[in-house]
Structure formats: C-alpha cells, structure tokens
Amino acid sequence: MARKDLGRDDSQTKLNRRNFLTGVAVAGAAVTAAPGANAATSAETPAASPRPSALPPTAKMAAAETGTPAELKHEGGKPGSDFMVDVIKTLDIKYLPCNPASSFRALHESLIDYGKNTSPEFLTCMHEESAVGMAHGYFKIAGKPLMTLVHGTVGLQHAAMGIYNAWCDRVPVIVVGGNDLDAAHRPPGVPTFHSAQDINALVRDFTKWDDTPTSPQHFAQSMVRMYKTAMTPPYGPVMMSLDAGLQQEPMRDYGGEKLYIPRYVPSSPPQGDTGAVKEAAKLLVNAERPVIVVDRAARTPNGIKLLVELAELLQAAVVDQGGRMNFPKTHYLNRPPNVIGPADVIIGMELSDFWAVVNGYVDNGDHGIGFNETKIKPGTKLISINSVELITKSNYQDFQRFQVVDVSMPADAEATLPALIEAVKSAIPDSRKDAIAKRGEAFRKASANGRENVRKAAALSWDASPISTARLCMELWGQIKDLDWSLVASEGNVSNWPNRLWPMEKHHHWLGRSGGYGVGYGAPASVGAALANRDLGRFSVSIQGDGDLMYAPGVLWTAARHKIPLLSVMHNNRGYHQEVMHVQRLANFRNRVVYNGNDLSPLGTSIENPDIEYHKLAESMGWWAKGPIKDPADLGPALKEAIAVVKSGQPALLNVWTQPR
Amino acid sequence: MKIRVALIVAACAFAAGAAQAASPENGRKAFVAHGCWQCHGFEGQGSAVTSNGAVLSNTELPFEAFEGFVRGTNRAMPPYREAILPSADLADIYAFLHTVPKPKDPNSIPLLK
Ligand SMILES: Cc1ncc(C[n+]2csc(CCOP(=O)(O)OP(=O)(O)O)c2C)c(N)n1
Ligand SMILES: [Mg+2]
Numbered sequence: 001m002a003r004k005d006l007g008r009d010d011s012q013t014k015l016n017r018r019n020f021l022t023g024v025a026v027a028g029a030a031v032t033a034a035p036g037a038n039a040a041t042s043a044e045t046p047a048a049s050p051r052p053s054a055l056p057p058t059a060k061m062a063a064a065e066t067g068t069p070a071e072l073k074h075e076g077g078k079p080g081s082d083f084m085v086d087v088i089k090t091l092d093i094k095y096l097p098c099n100p101a102s103s104f105r106a107l108h109e110s111l112i113d114y115g116k117n118t119s120p121e122f123l124t125c126m127h128e129e130s131a132v133g134m135a136h137g138y139f140k141i142a143g144k145p146l147m148t149l150v151h152g153t154v155g156l157q158h159a160a161m162g163i164y165n166a167w168c169d170r171v172p173v174i175v176v177g178g179n180d181l182d183a184a185h186r187p188p189g190v191p192t193f194h195s196a197q198d199i200n201a202l203v204r205d206f207t208k209w210d211d212t213p214t215s216p217q218h219f220a221q222s223m224v225r226m227y228k229t230a231m232t233p234p235y236g237p238v239m240m241s242l243d244a245g246l247q248q249e250p251m252r253d254y255g256g257e258k259l260y261i262p263r264y265v266p267s268s269p270p271q272g273d274t275g276a277v278k279e280a281a282k283l284l285v286n287a288e289r290p291v292i293v294v295d296r297a298a299r300t301p302n303g304i305k306l307l308v309e310l311a312e313l314l315q316a317a318v319v320d321q322g323g324r325m326n327f328p329k330t331h332y333l334n335r336p337p338n339v340i341g342p343a344d345v346i347i348g349m350e351l352s353d354f355w356a357v358v359n360g361y362v363d364n365g366d367h368g369i370g371f372n373e374t375k376i377k378p379g380t381k382l383i384s385i386n387s388v389e390l391i392t393k394s395n396y397q398d399f400q401r402f403q404v405v406d407v408s409m410p411a412d413a414e415a416t417l418p419a420l421i422e423a424v425k426s427a428i429p430d431s432r433k434d435a436i437a438k439r440g441e442a443f444r445k446a447s448a449n450g451r452e453n454v455r456k457a458a459a460l461s462w463d464a465s466p467i468s469t470a471r472l473c474m475e476l477w478g479q480i481k482d483l484d485w486s487l488v489a490s491e492g493n494v495s496n497w498p499n500r501l502w503p504m505e506k507h508h509h510w511l512g513r514s515g516g517y518g519v520g521y522g523a524p525a526s527v528g529a530a531l532a533n534r535d536l537g538r539f540s541v542s543i544q545g546d547g548d549l550m551y552a553p554g555v556l557w558t559a560a561r562h563k564i565p566l567l568s569v570m571h572n573n574r575g576y577h578q579e580v581m582h583v584q585r586l587a588n589f590r591n592r593v594v595y596n597g598n599d600l601s602p603l604g605t606s607i608e609n610p611d612i613e614y615h616k617l618a619e620s621m622g623w624w625a626k627g628p629i630k631d632p633a634d635l636g637p638a639l640k641e642a643i644a645v646v647k648s649g650q651p652a653l654l655n656v657w658t659q660p661r
Numbered sequence: 662m663k664i665r666v667a668l669i670v671a672a673c674a675f676a677a678g679a680a681q682a683a684s685p686e687n688g689r690k691a692f693v694a695h696g697c698w699q700c701h702g703f704e705g706q707g708s709a710v711t712s713n714g715a716v717l718s719n720t721e722l723p724f725e726a727f728e729g730f731v732r733g734t735n736r737a738m739p740p741y742r743e744a745i746l747p748s749a750d751l752a753d754i755y756a757f758l759h760t761v762p763k764p765k766d767p768n769s770i771p772l773l774k
Contacts, residue, residue: 364735455767460716461706462765468706474772495708501773577699581711584696588739600693660699661708 077250080216081110084247087220087261089119091227093147093174095138095531096120097131097558099158101151103178103194106247108149120147123531123562126554128155132162132237133524134531134555135173137488140324140511141532143300145172145230152179152199152241160203161518166237167206168352168398169323169515170296170388172230173237175203180244181212191244199241205395210239216251217259224262233269233299233412234387272385272409272416280347280383280407281423285432287345287381289439290316291335293357295323297349297385297413301507304328306417307349313424315440322499323352325510330503332440332447340375347383348405349413354384355401368589383407385416398516454500466657467632469571473497475632476541476569479639483539485509488529491522492545492571493578495661508538520551523568527559530566530651539646541567544653546607546614547576553617559651560622567646568653569639570614572628573660580605580660618653627655683749688757691750695741704761713737718761727755 084107100108112122125131128150135146150159156177166173180186180195200210209229213219219242226238251259272280284290292311298304307327311318317335320327327334340346340357348354358376365371382405389410392399409416428436458470473494486508487498504510511529514521526542533540549570559566583602587594599606615627624645626638635656642652692698692705697717701707705717720727728751734740741751767773 362736364737364739455773456764457707457709457714457716458773459765459767459770460718461702461704461761462770463762464702464704464706466703468702469708478772493710495710500709580696581699584699585739588741588745591742591744593745594696596694601696601699659702659706661702661711 079106079110079114079247080219080249080251081106081247082114083216083251083259084219084223084242085110085115087223088147089115090261091224091264093120093145094142094535095123095146096148097123097125097134097146097528098149099125099128099131099151099155101149101155101178101194102191103152103155103180103244104149104176104242104247105178106244107176107178107242110247123558125558127552128158129162129520130524130527130552130555130558132159132166132173132175133521133552134528134558136162136166136169136171136514136521137511137525137528137530138532139171139173139235139528140525141486141488141508141529141536141538145174145227146528147174147176150175150177151194152177153194153196153202156199156202161516161520162524163203163237163239164206164396165514165516165518165521167396167516169512170234170236170350171515172235174226174230174240175207175237176240176242178244178247179212179241181241182243182245186244200239203237203239205393206237206398207239208236208391210241212241212243213246214243215254216246217254217257219246220259220261224264227264228267232267233415234391235299236391269412269415270387270390270410271419272411274419276407276409277416277419277423278427280385280409281420281427283345283381283383283407284314284316284347285424285427285429287314287316287343288435289339289343290314290345290347291319291339291343292316293319293321293340293346293348293351294326294413295321295349295351296326296512297417298324298326298507299412299414303414303417304505304507306414306421310417310421310424312440313421313428315436315443317443319357321351321357322510323350323512323515325504325507325512328503328505329499330505332444335443335446336450341377343376343380345381345383346376347385349385350388351384351386352388352398353400354382354386354405355403358382358403363585364589368586381406383409385409385411385413385420387412458497458501461659463632464659465630465632466573466659467630467635468659469494469661470497470501471632472569472571472635472656472658473543474501475635475639476543477502478636479643480539480541480567484537485539485541486529486533487511488533488540488542488566489513489522489526490543491519491548492543492573493661494543494571494658498543508533519545519548522548524552524555526566526568527555527564527651530559531562531564534565539567539643540565541569544568544570546570546572546574546612549614550607550612554621556618556623556651556653557621563649564651565646565649566651567639567642568618568651569642570627570653570655571658572614572655573658574608574611575601575606575660577601577605577660614655615653618651618655623651623653625653625655627653628657629654630657683752683756685753685757685760687750688753688755689760692754692757695746695750695754697754700738705758706761717758719763720755720758724752724755727751 131148138146150156177199179199180191211222213222230238311333317339318327318333319337360373360375361370363370384405461468530540580601584594594602597603615625618625638654642654645652700711701717707716731741
C-alpha cells in the first residue's frame with residue numbers, strides 16, 4: 001500500500017520520501033515542524049507528519065525536514081513500477097492507448113524509460129473513452145487485448161462508456177486506473193480529488209474481474225489473472241486499481257522472499273455438455289425447417305468455417321445478426337430474418353437477445369407504449385449456445401429479456417461447434433438426406449431473387465443529392481474491392497448496404513458494432529482496428545457517422561500522430577438521426593406538430609446551423625481531407641485521391657453529405 | 662401491412678381525384694416539414710431499416726389508400742392525424758412523390774452489376 005513502512009524502521013526515510021513525492025506538502029512541513037512548533041499548526045499539515053502532532057520532532061527529524069535530505073534510499077532500489085513493467089512485458093501487449101495522468105506517472109515513466117516504450121508502445125490519446133474504444137477495435141482485428149491506463153476517478157469516469165461497450169460486445173480490454181489510496185500521505189488537493197476508496201466500483205457491474213493489489217507480488221498475480229480472465233471466452237474488460245504509492249515506491253524487501261512473475265497460460269473455452277449437444281443434434285436433423293441464428297458465434301476466422309460446415313450439413317438457413325462476421329454473405333444459405341417465422345427448430349449461438357429473435361416489439365401501442373408479439377409458431381423448438389450466461393451480472397440489463405429455450409448450453413459456441421457437427425453427422429438418418437438436399441435448392445433460388453431485389457432497391461435515387469447511402473457504399477466498394485480491405489466500423493446507419501451488397505466473406509471484412517450502443521464508439525474503434533490492420537498490411541475503411549465522431553474527435557489527432565492509415569468516409573446526415581425519428585414518433589402519438597426551430601428536424605436532434613466542416617476539423621489534426629461532397633458524381637474521384645493517401649500511410653477523411661438512412 | 666393496404670385499395674375502388682389539383686412543389690416542402698423524409702429519404706426512396714423497405718416515390722397506391730395508411734398505421738410507422746397533417750398537404754406530398762425520377766435499372770449501373 002502507499003507509503004507504509006518500507007521495511008526501514010526510520011521515520012527520517014519516510015519524511016524524505018515525502019519530500020521526494022510532494023514538494024508542496026514538504027515545504028509546509030519544513031516550516032511547521034520546527035522544534036517546539038505548536039500542535040495546532042502541525043495538525044494542519046498532517047500529510048507530512050508521521051507521528052502524533054503534539055510531539056516535538058526529534059533532532060534527527062528536524063534536521064531532515066529543514067536540511068538537505070541525507071539519503072534517498074528509494075532512488076537506489078528498483079521502483080515498484082519498473083517491476084510492473086517487467087510483468088506487463090511478459091504479456092506481450094503491443095500498445096497502450098492512454099491519456100496521461102499523475103496517478104500513474106510512475107508507471108508511465110517506467111514504461112517509456114525503463115521499458116523503452118515497446119510492448120507496450122504508448123499512444124497518446126485525448127480522451128479515455130477514445131483509448132478504450134481503440135483497444136476495443138484493435139482486439140477485433142488482432143485477437144489480442146490492449147491495456148490502457150486511466151486517471152483513477154475522472155479518467156475512469158470518461159472511460160466508463162467505452163468499457164460498457166466492450167463488456168456488451170464481449171471484448172477484452174485491460175484497464176488500469178491510477179489511484180492514491182493512502183489518505184494520510186498522498187498529495188492534498190487535486191490528487192486527493194482524484195482518489196477514491198474503490199475506483200473499481202464504478203465499473204464493477206460491467207467488468208469480468210477487478211482487483212486492488214497491495215504489493216508488487218500481488219500486482220504480478222493480479223495482472224496475469226486479469227489478462228487470463230479477460231481472455232477466457234466469453235471475453236470481457238477487466239479493471240485494476242493501481243495504488244500510486246505502490247508504483248512510486250522502491251521495491252521493499254520481504255525478508256528475502258523472491259518475487260516472481262506467474263506464467264500466462266490461456267484457459268480453454270467452455271464447451272457444451274455432451275448430452276445437450278446430442279439432444280440439439282437430434283432436434284436439428286429431424287427438423288423440416290431448421291434455422292441457425294448467430295450474433296457473436298465466430299470469435300475467430302475458424303468459427304466461420306465451422307458454421308459453414310454445420311449449415312451445409314443441415315442445409316439450414318443462417319441468419320447472421322452481425323455482432324461479428326459469422327457467415328459469408330455470398331453463401332446461398334445466408335438468409336434474411338423472415339426465415340424465422342416458418343422455422344420448426346431454431347438454434348441461436350452467442351445471441352445477445354434470443355427473445356427478440358422470436359418475438360417482435362411494435363413501438364406503436366396505446367399512449368406510446370409498445371406491444372409484443374410472437375414471430376414463431378407454437379411448438380417451435382429453441383436451442384441456445386451462449387457463453388455469456390456464465391458471466392451474467394445483475395445491474396445493467398445487457399442480458400435482455402428472459403427467453404425460455406428447450407436446450408440451453410451455457411458454453412462457447414465456436415468451441416462447441418466441432419462436437420455439434422460430429423453429433424449432427426452421426427444423427428442424420430439416410431432417410432432424411434434427400435429432403436435435406438432439396439431444402440438447399442430452394443435456398444439457392446431465394447438467394448438469387450433476394451440479391452436481385454437488393455440491387456433494385458440500391459438503384460433508387462442513385463443520382464440524388466444529398467447522396468443516397470446505397471450510392472455512398474457502392475462508390476466506396478468500387479474503389480476498395482481489389483484491396484485486402486477491412487470495414488473497421490460502420491456507425492451511423494447506412495441501411496446496412498455493405499452487409500447486403502458487399503461480398504463479405506472474411507472475418508476481418510466486418511467487425512460488428514459497439515455492443516452497448518454507446519455512441520462515440522465508431523471513431524476510436526476504427527482507429528484501433530486500423531492500427532491492427534496496419535501491422536498486417538491491410539486496408540482499413542470506416543463509414544463514420546457525424547454524431548459519433550463529435551463525442552471525442554481528438555482520436556483523429558491520435559491517428560495522425562501515430563501514423564495509422566484509415567479511410568474514413570462520412571455518412572454525414574447532419575443530425576442524430578436515430579433521435580430525429582424518435583421525437584417525431586412521439587409528437588405523432590401525441591397529435592402535436594413537432595417543433596423543428598430553424599432546423600430540418602425536431603429541435604435538439606439536428607447538427608446544422610452551423611454545419612460542421614468535418615474535413616477542416618480532420619485537416620487541422622493532420623489528416624488529408626475533402627468535403628463537403630454533395631454531388632454523387634464527385635464521390636468516385638474523391639475516393640480515388642483519398643485511397644492513394646491512405647496507401648501512403650496517412651489517414652484520410654471524406655465529408656460526404658448523405659440521405660438520412 | 663400488405664394485407665391492410667390491399668383491403669383499403671379494395672374499399673376505395675375509385676382513385677386519384679384529390680391528387681389532381683395538388684402542388685408537387687408544395688409537396689416537396691411538406692414532405693420535409695412533416696418529417697416523411699426522416700424514414701423514407703428525401704425522395705421517398707425508402708430504407709430497409711426505417712421504412713421496412715417501403716418505397717413511396719412513384720407509389721402505385723391510389724391516393725385514398727395512401728391517405729388511409731398514413732392516418733391509420735398502427736405498426737412500424739407512427740400515424741399522422743388530420744390535426745397535424747392536413748389532407749391538402751398530404752395530397753401535395755402524393756403529387757410530389759410522382760415527380761421523383763423513375764428508378765434506374767440496376768443493370769444500367771456498373772457499380773451494381
Ligand atoms: C453515449 C450515447 N449518447 C446518446 C445516445 C442516443 N443516440 C442513439 S443513436 C444517436 C445518434 C447518433 O448520431 P450519428 O452517429 O450521426 O448517427 P445517425 O443516427 O445520424 O446515423 C444518439 C444520440 C447513445 N446511444 N449513446
Ligand atoms: Mg448522423
């Protein structure tokens with residue numbers, strides 16, 4: 001813990017250490033603690049006094065306080081934060097997106113000087129939410145977590161929404177918050193405002209695990225445990241409150257006890273129970289219209305292969321909800337959600353909301369209260385494989401409504417798929433093989449028709465200004481299709497055109513969304529994912545909502561500063577459009593003409609008057625940028641230019657004025 | 662929704678009429694002022710996510726069915742009663758929706774091939 005006995009039974013050392021730590025507190029002490037100083041004065045500066053204030057200081061102490069410090073033992077020993085760097089380095093964490101703060105200045109200094117700014121490399125961030133968002137996006141490409149350091153109270157308050165998104169999106173992020181625990185010795189004033197008994201409490205409801213280590217050895221164990229916990233499916237963010245004193249102090253002698261760094265050994269993901277897997281297989285092979293619904297089933301590229309194998313074995317329709325890239329969009333078994341209605345068996349894998357797969361909610365009931373309705377036939381059997389059940393907490397409602405299912409496996413879908421595939425293979429009776437094959441033919445036809453309809457819809461208002469979202473996405477597609485591309489974020493809503501029209505097949509083609517729908521995810525997550533793609537030589541593109549960008553636009557600077565190539569194409573519909581529609585809806589329910597002020601949409605939902613010149617904003621932070629682009633004919637040439645810039649290693653932004661959706 | 666519309670169409674054997682005296686220019690403005698653009702796009706082109714794919718531009722619905730839907734919708738679209746959207750404005754909107762350029766054939770657009 002902070003500033004406790006360092007194993008030296010010597011009050012002089014303690015005082016000197018305070019000298020070192022806080023010039024302000026020490027200056028006060030030097031005046032007030034002179035021999036014979038009265039008790040009242042001493043009591044005003046408790047931070048500097050290690051003894052009852054009424055006692056006069058010893059001669060030794062007085063000399064220490066007024067004279068030159070005789071010794072600074074702590075400078076000789078290895079600082080705690082250097083050891084922390086040793087521990088962190090064993091985990092091979094590549095980057096540290098971070099906004100600096102004094103509560104972790106010791107670790108910061110150790111990371112860049114002792115640790116030589118590698119594994120992790122410090123990335124300067126302008127908002128803690130951006131740092132977490134970057135780690136979030138990075139993981140979805142790299143499959144490895146990043147760590148961030150945040151100022152214990154205020155920084156963590158900023159980071160909290162990003163952590164909630166990561167929690168809901170089942171993404172590991174290692175968050176370490178600096179916190180000065182020792183109320184008697186920490187610097188007064190600002191650092192004390194920024195301390196709390198238990199900073200972790202703020203995010204405990206949406207982190208998998210948290211701890212407050214009180215010794216270097218404790219730190220080593222907790223750090224490795226954090227990493228391991230975060231990286232055991234279901235993945236999730238983890239939190240450590242890291243005492244400033246523990247970081248700053250030299251390592252203390254534990255009576256010869258040797259410090260060690262525990263080895264990180266990954267945990268295997270939880271697999272479905274054998275009996276339940278067999279039961280599921282039996283239901284699936286005997287179904288007439290089985291449907292597979294997936295949200296975050298493919299944790300890795302291998303998950304896609306396994307899902308294709310299962311779907312083809314059963315010739316079952318697959319509804320990909322898009323929490324990850326689960327199933328190739330080009331596959332004839334990739335079907336829209338309307339296959340749910342006629343289904344007789346539905347298997348849901350890593351769904352965030354099974355209830356909403358089989359039920360509908362219509363936001364148009366009496367008095368503005370919506371109503372529920374079922375989408376499935378009575379008797380439809382439901383199977384669930386969902387690892388998130390293993391980490392459900394109580395407060396935040398990300399577990400969604402309760403849905404009764406017939407076979408429930410609290411297990412990781414990807415880890416369970418090989419066993420399920422084997423069980424299906426051995427359960428298919430010869431008598432069913434023809435019927436199953438026939439299903440496939442019908443799906444091939446439906447798939448071709450579906451594509452035709454989507455193309456027709458995309459052609460509507462092709463030449464409109466503001467630019468149609470279909471045109472935006474297809475102009476973009478035309479320019480990136482021959483690259484090894486990765487759509488790192490698509491925030492703001494473009495009617496899902498990329499998912500409907502781009503031939504997405506690979507895991508990195510689509511990364512899903514924020515998880516918790518905390519807006520402001522898109523900008524930092526796209527930068528983080530682009531960083532991971534940069535290291536893999538891949539081209540990153542993001543479709544960037546205007547509202548999303550403005551929560552913390554400083555991440556643009558971080559991208560330029562650290563040379564992260566990213567093509568950001570804005571879906572600038574000049575508003576918080578989702579909210580535009582909500583307020584209109586409520587006005588209609590109440591039979592009132594909605595008040596737009598001088599804007600296009602209900603007061604408080606537009607981002608216009610004045611228009612934000614996003615291209616200038618980006619340019620001011622070191623990006624190549626162009627806009628506003630309103631004429632669809634200008635889009636292709638602008639994209640060409642921007643892509644050349646991104647290929648040269650720089651980020652580029654196009655401010656495109658778009659239709660609302 | 663489709664069934665509803667079909668019933669309304671059947672009930673209103675006669676069509677058009679009201680739309681004839683309407684002003685497409687005023688309709689363009691009313692389409693924006695009343696917020697139709699929000700879910701249907703500025704040209705009524707629709708969206709898979711906000712109009713369930715319903716396309717208003719060059720709608721084939723007779724005006725009575727069009728108005729019947731706008732007044733009585735009780736599902737994904739919130740209703741607009743006469744008090745907040747006068748029938749004359751709706752007739753103008755209907756006229757405007759018939760001035761939007763006809764959709765292109767996707768085969769004529771290289772990017773959609
Ligand atoms: C942190 C946060 N604040 C507010 C909201 C409510 N909200 C949901 S969507 C949205 C609009 C986002 O605007 P933009 O990114 O431009 O997307 P658009 O809907 O315009 O396409 C808002 C404000 C939210 N989900 N999260
Ligand atoms: Mg917007």
